[in-house]
Structures are given as C-alpha cells and as structure tokens.
C-alpha cells in the first residue's frame with residue numbers, strides 16, 4: 001500500500017511540473033510587464049531631452065507601441081503631454097485647480113488646447 005501511494009505522489013509531481021512549464025510559456029506570450037517597462041523608458045528619456053521634435057517622436061512611438069500590444073499608457077504619463085500636439089508641458093505653464101470637481105485645468109503653451117486632469121485618479125495610481 002505504501003508503494004502504491006508513493007507512485008501516485010510521483011505522478012502528481014510530474015503533472016505539476018508540466019503545468020508549471022506551461023505557465024512559464026503563457027507569461028512569455030503575454031508581455032504586458034515588458035510593454036510597461038519599455039513605456040517607462042520611452043517617457044523617461046523624453047523628459048530628459050530638451051529637443052521638441054525628438055520628444056514628439058518618442059511620444060508618438062510610445063502611443064503606437066501601446067496600441068500595438070493593447071496596453072494602456074499609465075495615467076501619470078498620459079497627463080504629462082498635450083493630446084493635441086504631443087508636446088510635454090512645462091512646469092511654468094498655467095494650471096488652475098478646481099476644488100469643486102477635484103480637477104486640474106491645464107492649457108497647452110504651444111496650441112492652447114485645454115485639458116482636465118483628474119486628481120483622484122492620479123493619487124490612486126501612485
């Protein structure tokens with residue numbers, strides 16, 4: 001009886017090992033973490049550069065990348081740039097806090113596009 005039990009245990013171990021192997025393959029097929037990492041890299045490098053045209057190119061690249069892999073750009077990065085002309089906001093830009101609706105109104109220096117940022121959403125992600 002003891003031998004029988006041992007053999008059953010061995011079989012179960014084999015099955016679990018196979019399942020683990022399959023799981024590893026699934027992780028490779030779904031590269032959401034990798035996509036997020038590369039988005040981090042793209043936005044961080046865009047923030048360091050002063051050249052506006054290069055910034056635009058990097059942002060468009062990041063948007064296309066996220067569309068291709070069906071992964072949304074994190075809200076903290078989406079807030080950083082103008083949706084209309086793809087330029088990163090400067091710190092000196094006009095920002096108006098609306099405490100009633102808990103939003104931040106930002107107007108773009110380049111094209112005058114007005115944008116509302118949800119402050120609660122930003123806090124949740126941090």
Ligand SMILES: [Zn+2]
Nearest residue numbers: 082085108111
């Ligand atoms: Zn703009």
